[in-house]
């Protein structure tokens with residue numbers, strides 16, 4: 788019977804941790820329109836139309852909006868087409 792009590796305890800802890808993590812993500816999402824796939828935050832590269840992890844993104848800030856690119860090549864293309 789002790790084992791069952793442990794399992795319930797672990798399950799409750801897991802639920803609490805999961806709830807805490809998901810509520811934290813929800814707060815982050817209110818500040819952006821980014822898509823999440825498999826827990827990792829995914830963003831769309833507007834140049835090559837590919838979703839990739841935000842962590843590896845290259846950023847360009849243009850008129851107060853941050854744009855994300857998968858590679859230096861895509862960032863260069865964006866900068867060339869938006870140069871005023």
Ligand SMILES: [Zn+2]
Pocket residue numbers: 832834835836837856857858861
């Ligand atoms: Zn790209």
